[in-house]
Amino acid sequence: MGKLHINILDTSFTIQTNEDEEYLKKLLGYYTQMVEDVSHISSIKTPLQTSILAGLMLCDEVYKEKTNLIKMKDGQALPPENNSDGEELERRTIAMIDKINRVL
Numbered sequence: 001m002g003k004l005h006i007n008i009l010d011t012s013f014t015i016q017t018n019e020d021e022e023y024l025k026k027l028l029g030y031y032t033q034m035v036e037d038v039s040h041i042s043s044i045k046t047p048l049q050t051s052i053l054a055g056l057m058l059c060d061e062v063y064k065e066k067t068n069l070i071k072m073k074d075g076q077a078l079p080p081e082n083n084s085d086g087e088e089l090e091r092r093t094i095a096m097i098d099k100i101n102r103v104l
Contacts, residue, residue: 008032009047034058043097056096 002021005014006028017024034054044050 004028008035009051011047031058038093041093041097053093053096057092060092 001016002019002024003014003016004021004024006012008028008031015024031054034057035050038044038050038054038057041053044053
């Protein structure tokens with residue numbers, strides 16, 4: 001059972017789960033990096049907006065990975081990667097910001 005103290009975006013709390021503590025630290029580190037990337041976007045102004053956009057970006061990654069796994073299991077060819085990870089992250093971030101700005 002793991003315990004993790006989270007201190008991010010002006011919020012602090014502790015969680016306890018059945019996961020290993022080292023695994024939880026890796027997850028928090030990955031999320032923290034995503035939040036830092038999002039926080040550099042000038043149109044994102046609040047911690048709530050930052051956390052929502054970071055969450056959406058992570059969901060996007062998970063969804064695409066699951067889709068790719070399903071395609072691989074079905075024997076379908078995967079499309080070649082045209083962008084580096086940084087370029088892809090920037091493209092997706094800008095697209096999400098545009099969608100958020102249209103809603104706000």
